[in-house]
Each structure stands twice: as C-alpha cells, then as structure tokens.
Amino acid sequence: MRSSFRAVGCIRPTARVATVVGSALAITLFGVAIQVGPANLTTALAAFWDGIAGSPTAIGTILTAATPIFLTGLGATIAFRSGVFDLGQEGQFVIGALAAGIVASVMPGATPVVIFITCLSAAAFGAAWSALVYFGSRALGVTIIVMSLLANYVAEGLAAWASAYPFRDPSGGGLAMTRQARAQLPAVLPGTALNLGVAILIAVVPFWWIWTRSRIGQRQRLLGINRTFAEFAGTAVVRSEALAVMTGGALCGLAGAIQVLGIFGRYIDGSIGGNQSAAWIGVTLAILVARGTWFLLPVALLLASTQIGLLGMQQTVGVSNGMQTLIIGVILCAVALMRRSIGSLAANEGME
Amino acid sequence: MNVLLDVLRSSSVWASVLDGTTSVALVAFGGFLFLKAGVLNLGLEGLMLIGCFTAAAGSDVSSSSAGGLGLALAVGAILGASFCFAVSRYHANALLLGIAFNFVGYGVTTVLEQALFRSTGGIQSSNLAPLPRFHIPLLGGIPWVGNIISGQTVLTYVAWVIAIMMTWWLHHTRGGLTVKVAGIRPDVVRQQGRSLVRVQSLAGLVGGALIGAGGAQLSLGEVTQFQAGMTDGRGFVALAIILLISRRVWSIIPISVAFALLDAVALALQGAGFPPELSHLLPYLALPVVYGIRMLVIWIVPKTGTSVSSPVAMTRQEDSLLPGR
Numbered sequence: 001m002r003s004s005f006r007a008v009g010c011i012r013p014t015a016r017v018a019t020v021v022g023s024a025l026a027i028t029l030f031g032v033a034i035q036v037g038p039a040n041l042t043t044a045l046a047a048f049w050d051g052i053a054g055s056p057t058a059i060g061t062i063l064t065a066a067t068p069i070f071l072t073g074l075g076a077t078i079a080f081r082s083g084v085f086d087l088g089q090e091g092q093f094v095i096g097a098l099a100a101g102i103v104a105s106v107m108p109g110a111t112p113v114v115i116f117i118t119c120l121s122a123a124a125f126g127a128a129w130s131a132l133v134y135f136g137s138r139a140l141g142v143t144i145i146v147m148s149l150l151a152n153y154v155a156e157g158l159a160a161w162a163s164a165y166p167f168r169d170p171s172g173g174g175l176a177m178t179r180q181a182r183a184q185l186p187a188v189l190p191g192t193a194l195n196l197g198v199a200i201l202i203a204v205v206p207f208w209w210i211w212t213r214s215r216i217g218q219r220q221r222l223l224g225i226n227r228t229f230a231e232f233a234g235t236a237v238v239r240s241e242a243l244a245v246m247t248g249g250a251l252c253g254l255a256g257a258i259q260v261l262g263i264f265g266r267y268i269d270g271s272i273g274g275n276q277s278a279a280w281i282g283v284t285l286a287i288l289v290a291r292g293t294w295f296l297l298p299v300a301l302l303l304a305s306t307q308i309g310l311l312g313m314q315q316t317v318g319v320s321n322g323m324q325t326l327i328i329g330v331i332l333c334a335v336a337l338m339r340r341s342i343g344s345l346a347a348n349e350g351m352e
Numbered sequence: 353m354n355v356l357l358d359v360l361r362s363s364s365v366w367a368s369v370l371d372g373t374t375s376v377a378l379v380a381f382g383g384f385l386f387l388k389a390g391v392l393n394l395g396l397e398g399l400m401l402i403g404c405f406t407a408a409a410g411s412d413v414s415s416s417s418a419g420g421l422g423l424a425l426a427v428g429a430i431l432g433a434s435f436c437f438a439v440s441r442y443h444a445n446a447l448l449l450g451i452a453f454n455f456v457g458y459g460v461t462t463v464l465e466q467a468l469f470r471s472t473g474g475i476q477s478s479n480l481a482p483l484p485r486f487h488i489p490l491l492g493g494i495p496w497v498g499n500i501i502s503g504q505t506v507l508t509y510v511a512w513v514i515a516i517m518m519t520w521w522l523h524h525t526r527g528g529l530t531v532k533v534a535g536i537r538p539d540v541v542r543q544q545g546r547s548l549v550r551v552q553s554l555a556g557l558v559g560g561a562l563i564g565a566g567g568a569q570l571s572l573g574e575v576t577q578f579q580a581g582m583t584d585g586r587g588f589v590a591l592a593i594i595l596l597i598s599r600r601v602w603s604i605i606p607i608s609v610a611f612a613l614l615d616a617v618a619l620a621l622q623g624a625g626f627p628p629e630l631s632h633l634l635p636y637l638a639l640p641v642v643y644g645i646r647m648l649v650i651w652i653v654p655k656t657g658t659s660v661s662s663p664v665a666m667t668r669q670e671d672s673l674l675p676g677r
Contacts, residue, residue, distance in 0.1 A: 034467040085447065140643035141650075145394065145447065146591055153585045154636050161629035275458050275581065287448065320466040322580065326459025329398075332452030340443040 020288070020334050024306075027330040028323070036317050044317045051312025052305045060192030064263070065278070066304035067198050068093070071255035072282025073289075073300060074207060075248035080286050081211075082244035083224040088133050088148030089252045090279040091155030092126040094272050096253025098159040099125035100260040101267025102167050104181035114183035119257045126253020127246040129155065134245040138238070156273045163269045176269040185262040197258035201297065203251075208293040220244055252279060275325050281307060284328050287335060359620040363499035368574075370500065372612030373605065374508040375400075375569040379590040380604045381514055382432070382562030387594055388522065389555035390535035391439050393432075394450025396563060397587025398457020403428050403567020405461040408475045408578035409468065417481040420572055421507075424564040432560015433553050440552040454587075462580045474579035482576045483507060483569070505573040507565055512605065514562070519601045531555050566590075585636070592639050596646060607642075611635050 032044045052058055072089045079086040100122040107114045129151075137147035164176035185195040211217040223230040223240050231237050255278070260267055273279075281303050289295045306327065313319040359365050379400050386393040393399075406427045411420030435453065438444040469475050483505040492502030522528040534541045534551045541548045570586070571578050589611055597603045618631035 031463050031467075035463060087451070136640060139647070140640055141647055142592070142595060142643055146588070146595060149394075149588050150585070150592060150636050150639060153588070154633055157629050157633040157636070161627055164629055165627055275455075280455070320463045322459045322462025322466075324459070325455050326463055329452050329455030329457075329459050332448055332455060336445045336448035336452055337438060337442060339445045339448060 016338055019338060020331055023334040024327050024331050027327055031323050031326055032313065032319055035319050040317060044313050044319060047313045047316035048309040050316070051309045054312075057189060057192045058308075060189035060194035061308055062301060062304050063198050063201075064193045064195070065307050066300045067200060067262075068255040068259055068278040069281045069285060069304050069307075070201055070296065070300040071203070071258070072252045072279040073285030073296060074203060074282075075251035075255075076283050076286035077289070077296065078207075078220070078251070079244050079248040081224045082220045082241060083227050084134070084241050084245055085143075085145045086130065086134065086148050086245050086248065087145055087283065088130055088151050088155075089248070089283055090273055090277045091133075091148070091152040092130050092249045092252035093256045093277065093279040094152075094155045094159045095129040095256070096122040096126040097256030097260050097272045098162055098178075098267050099253065100257035101163070101178035101181070104183060104261060105167070105169075105179035105266065107182060111183040114181075115185065115261060118181070118183070118261060119254055122253040122257030122260075123250040124253070126256065127250040129253075130245045130249025131242060134242055152273070159267070159273070160269050163267055169266065178267040181261060181265050183261065184265060185258065193263050195258075195262035197262040200254070200258065204293060204297055207296075211293060252282075255279075255282075276321060278307075280325075280328060284331060287332065290339075355620050355624040356617060359617055363496050365616050365620075366500045367503065369609065369612045369616050370504055370508055371569075371574050372615055373608040374505065374511045375566045375574060376586055376590050376593070376611060377511050377515070377604050377608040378507065378566030378569060379563050379587055380593045380608060381511070381518060381601070382428075382559040382566065383590055383594045384597075384601060384604065385518075385531070385555050385559035385562065386432070386436070388535045389436065389531050389552045389559075390538060391436050391446055391552055391556065392450070393435060393453075393559070394447060394591065395435070395453025395457070395587075396591050397583055397585070398454035399428060399431060399560065399563045400567045400570070400587040400590070401457040401461055401581070401583045402431065403564035404571035404582055405464065405475075405567075405578055406564065407568035408480060408571045409464075411481050411572055412469070412475055412477055412479045415479050415481060417483045417572055420481070421483065421565070421568045424568040425561045426564075428564020428567070429557045429561040432563065433557040435560070436552040436556030437549065440549045458581055461578075465578070465580065474577055474582075476577040480572070480576045483573045505569060507569045507573060510565070515602045515605045522599075522601060589635055589639070592643075596642060610642075611638070614638055 029041070033041050036044050052062065072093055075092070076086075076089050100118050103121045104114060104118040107117055109117075133148050133151045134144060136151075137144040140147070160176065163178050167178045169177050169179045185197050188194045188196060188198060209217075211221065219230070219235055219240060220243075222233065223235055223237065223244075227237065230240075256272060259272060259278075264271055285296065285300055285303055289299050307324060310319070310324050310327075313323070314321055379396055382399075383393055383396045403424045407420040407424035409420070410423030411417055413419065431453075435449060438449060439446045465471060465475060469477075485503050485505055486509065488498075488502040492498045522532060530541065530544075530546065530551055534548060534555070538548050541551060567583070570583065593604060593607050593611070596607065614634045618628075618634045621631040621634075622628045
C-alpha cells in the first residue's frame with residue numbers, strides 16, 4: 001500500500017488547485033468563444049463579471065445559489081467520506097422539494113410552524129428515499145453508484161407525476177406545479193431572492209465538530225478510510241453506512257425545502273432536478289474538497305459565483321445552458337487525472 | 353389488458369422494439385468490453401450521447417449516413433481508448449472519470465450544437481440521412497416474422513453478429529482470454545510479457561466504437577434527429593444490464609429486447625390514457641425486479657457460476673471517489 005500513498009501525494013496542493021481552476025477557465029473561454037465568436041468574447045466575459053459583481057445585490061444572488069450547493073455538497077461529503085459512493089443527491093433534492101411543496105401547501109398554522117414542519121418532512125423524505133436506495137442496492141447486489149444514478153430518474157419521474165396529477169395546482173395553466181405554499185422563508189436582503197435559508201450555511205460548524213471531535217465522526221471517518229479495519233474494530237458497518245446515507249439524504253431534502261419555501265413558493269416541475277441541478281454542483285463540491293471542513297464554504301461560494309456568472313452570460317449573449325455541465329465535467333476530468341486510483345496501483349504493485 | 357395484447361400482436365411494434373434493442377445492446381457490448389478488461393466505465397450515458405451527436409453532425413455535414421456512422425465510430429473509439437489509457441497508464445480514478453464523461457457528454461453536445469448548428473432545439477435538418485434498412489429477400493416474405501426481422505437497420509444485424517462473435521471471442525480465443533485476464537489478474541498479463549496498457553486501451557478502442565455505434569443507432573436509426581440529452585438514461589440502463597449478466601455476453605440481446613419492449617408497452621399505456629410520467633419509469637422500475645430475480649436464483653441455486661460479488665466488490669475497497677488517506 002505504501003506506493004499508493006506516495007502516488008496520491010505526489011502532486012502539490014497548489015499545482016492541483018491551479019490545474020483545476022486552469023482547466024475550468026480554459027474550457028469556459030473556449031466554449032464561449034466557439035459559441036459567440038472570438039470577437040464577442042469580451043462582451044461575454046463582461047456579462048459573466050456583471051452577474052457576479054455588477055450590482056450591489058450580487059452577493060445576495062450568490063449566497064442564494066450557494067445555499068443548495070453547500071447543503072447537497074455537505075450531504076455528498078458525509079456519504080463519500082464514510083465510504084459510500086451514493087450519487088443520488090439529485091433525487092433526494094427533488095424528493096425533498098416535492099415533499100416540501102406538498103406539505104407547505106396543505107399545512108395549516110402559523111408561519112414558523114409551517115416552515116418547521118415542512119423542512120422536517122422534506123428532510124425525512126430525503127432520508128427515506130436515500131435509505132430505500134441504499135438498502136435496495138444491498139438487497140439486490142448492485143453497486144450503489146449505479147443504483148443511485150438510476151434512482152435519480154425514478155425520483156424525477158415521480159415528482160413530475162405528483163406535481164402534474166394528484167397535487168397539481170389547477171390555476172397553473174400548462175405548468176405542472178403544486179399549490180402555493182402557505183408560508184415563505186422571510187427575505188433577508190431586499191431586491192434579491194436571498195432568504196433566511198442562507199442561515200443553514202452555519203451547519204458547517206456542527207459538521208466540523210461532529211466530524212473531527214466526536215466519537216461518531218471518528219467512526220464514520222474510519223469507515224471511509226478503511227472499511228475492513230473499521231469492521232474489525234467493531235463498527236457496525238451497515239448501520240454506520242446507512243446513517244451516513246440517510247444524513248446526506250436529509251440534508252439534500254432540506255436543501256429542496258429551502259428552494260421551495262425561499263425561492264419558488266411551490267414545487268415547480270423541472271426547476272429542481274435535471275442536468276443543471278444545484279445538486280450536481282454539490283456533488284462536485286464534495287469531490288473537490290476531499291479533506292478538511294472549512295474549505296467547503298469558500299468553494300461553495302466559488303462554484304455558486306461561477307453558476308451565477310454563467311447564467312448572466314446565458315441571458316446576455318446567449319451562451320448555451322450546457323456550459324455549466326461542461327465545466328463540471330472538465331473539472332471532474334482534471335480531478336480524476338490527478339487523483340490516482342488505489343485499485344490500479346495495488347494491482348500493478350511491484351511491476352514497475 | 354387489451355392494450356398490452358395489441359402491442360404484443362403487432363409486428364410493427366416488435367420491429368420498433370428491435371430498433372430500440374440495438375442502441376442499448378451496442379452500448380452494453382461496448383461497456384462490457386471495458387468491464388472485462390478491468391476498467392469499469394460509468395460514462396456510458398455521456399459517451400452514447402456523444403455518439404448520437406457525432407452521428408447526426410457527421411450525417412448533416414456529409415449528407416450521408418455512412419459519414420455520420422463513421423464519425424460516431426471514430427470519436428467513440430478515440431474517447432474509449434483515451435479513457436482506458438488514462439486509467440491504465442496514468443492511474444486516473446476510473447469512477448470519477450466515468451462520472452465526468454457523463455457531464456462532458458451532455459455539456460459538449462449542447463455547446464457544440466449551438467456553436468456549429470446555431471440551434472438550441474436540436475439538429476433536425478433535411479440533410480440528415482437515416483441508416484439504411486435492409487430488406488431480406490426470402491425472410492421478408494414470411495407473413496408476421498418477416499415484417500419484424502426484415503427491414504432493420506444495418507446496425508441491428510451487426511449487433512446480432514457481435515453477440516455471437518463476442519461470446520465466442522471472449523471465451524475461446526487468445527485475444528479474448530488476454531482481455532479477461534487483464535480484468536481479473538493484471539499482473540499475469542504483465543508476467544506474460546504483454547503490455548497491460550495496450551490490452552486495456554485496445555479494449556477501450558473497440559468498446560468506445562461500439563458505444564458510438566449505439567448512439568448512431570439512436571439518432572440515425574430510431575429517429576433521424578439529435579436532441580440535447582436524448583439518451584435519457586439509456587446509457588445507465590446499459591450499465592445496469594452489464595452488471596447483471598456477469599459473463600454471458602449473448603444474454604445482452606434478450607435483456608435489451610425486454611427493456612425495449614417495456615418502452616413500447618409504456619408508449620401503448622400512454623395511448624390508453626396512463627400518465628406518461630409514470631409509464632416512462634417502467635424500464636427503471638423493472639431493473640430492481642430483474643436484479644431481485646437474479647438474487648433469488650443465486651440464493652436457490654448456489655452453483656450457477658454467477659459471481660454475485662464482483663460488481664459490488666469492484667467499487668468497494670480498491671477504488672474511491674476521494675483520494676486514499
């Protein structure tokens with residue numbers, strides 16, 4: 001195993017960051033240039049910058065975008081670092097948002113009560129969905145990577161059906177969506193969509209404490225580093241893995257509830273999931289920040305700014321909405337090339 | 353019930369089922385080759401989408417289906433070989449790279465579509481030439497069966513031949529055995545004096561071309577257009593099929609037929625007033641059922657030769673999305 005450690009650590013952190021940022025920048029410039037023509041590149045970049053820093057309310061827009069990215073990223077982080085490669089964050093996000101849309105539209109009571117119950121049920125549904133996928137993959141003998149990717153399609157289909165038939169708002173016209181929520185998260189910064197949901201960014205503190213200071217965090221970390229050893233050390237592997245997956249699912253579901261209660265006011269089909277979903281940016285966040293805790297916040301803000309900037313370019317100069325997906329793909333390619341796989345190294349050990 | 357019986361009786365439905373079978377089966381064949389060579393490729397969906405796009409774009413530019421198919425095969429082969437080369441030579445993280453390919457597949461096709469064709473709705477010009485369909489002289493005369501088997505695209509017949517040839521090749525030839533050994537015991541390949549990088553990259557080359565062909569079948573066979581994200585999970589279904597069959601290559605065809613049939617049933621149910629959002633889910637909901645049956649068979653008949661642990665074990669301890677600590 002020694003060779004794997006050497007290989008993993010062989011690229012300096014600064015060089016790694018430079019490679020990721022550089023490849024993302026290169027593909028952005030290239031992609032924009034071939035779409036709008038090199039002559040319009042400066043206009044496009046100005047639109048990008050305008051989106052991020054053009055107005056005094058820009059910080060609100062970025063924080064609004066960063067909230068679901070951070071929450072889904074935190075969910076993915078907990079699952080990945082516990083050694084479970086659950087890629088169902090998008091499905092959990094959608095299921096949570098759907099549950100929030102339904103509960104918030106029928107729940108009577110004062111605003112804080114409605115918000116609390118809605119968030120709770122969204123988290124519960126997200127956790128239940130992820131548990132279903134996790135135990136399903138165990139029972140059926142399929143790797144959870146494939147199982148969760150397929151489950152995302154099922155989650156989106158279920159949400160599309162639920163918002164189009166049983167819980168449809170008849171006044172929505174052609175749009176499939178649930179009824180108007182009876183409560184909204186209060187706005188924080190007037191003129192932007194920034195709402196109280198942003199307060200959840202503080203979750204990084206309890207996460208840091210649990211992950212690095214508590215016994216349960218220690219156990220989860222150990223499980224992620226070496227499953228076999230954790231098993232020998234007496235960890236109940238299935239219970240710990242299920243705990244990680246369900247906590248992740250609950251966080252993603254909560255992210256869905258914040259989108260519904262803070263921004264849309266209801267569940268609108270197609271606004272949460274899909275290739276452009278914030279959950280996929282969250283997955284990218286979890287993969288980028290493989291260690292440490294506090295870096296989750298600045299990187300989430302960075303990714304959110306990129307998303308907002310791209311949105312500006314899309315609206316101003318008509319850059320394709322696929323740019324965001326392409327950039328994620330290129331970033332992950334760069335990370336994959338730098339992050340040596342232990343498996344192939346172990347297999348080749350002593351051969352080179 | 354009547355709706356379902358009508359579907360099963362209609363020869364035109366079965367003919368379109370075979371159309372749908374081919375795209376999934378070709379992608380599954382390609383992915384299976386990756387897996388046998390010891391490289392799990394999670395990026396089938398993205399590669400297939402790139403195959404769809406290159407086939408449509410090539411056909412649009414050259415105004416011929418051969419141009420489209422050729423471009424899809426070439427680009428698929430290059431990407432497949434690069435995937436294996438990066439994993440084998442540079443020890444890139446295969447899981448991450450596969451996931452990345454799915455994002456790149458969607459992103460690059462939508463961006464290029466807008467850059468090259470100035471459209472956001474898809475490529476749908478009159479230049480697009482569909483794959484030629486062969487009418488078999490003698491078979492085509494048989495009343496019901498003839499309508500189904502005759503008149504398929506060239507890739508459908510190719511897929512059937514591949515099913516037979518790949519089964520034989522993997523189990524009975526030196527090359528096939530080398531690929532399998534590369535998947536199970538890479539060190540043995542090296543001890544034989546062969547280059548593991550070369551074996552895996554060649555498998556990736558052929559596998560990538562097959563995936564490209566699957567994409568071409570979708571955009572030039574089933575329909576004659578390209579749309580963003582048109583694969584709609586077919587690559588993931590192919591991936592699930594690969595993990596299901598363990599080593600019986602030929603069984604990709606019947607399983608793909610079953611999934612294409614579910615698509616046809618879903619379409620018929622829609623016609624009967626069933627919500628399309630739910631009927632669309634049929635293939636995905638069928639997968640757990642099929643896996644459940646497989647587990648049941650393994651449980652009842654312990655010695656079927658099926659290695660149940662392999663797909664699960666593959667991503668357990670050896671590989672990680674995060675760097676090893």
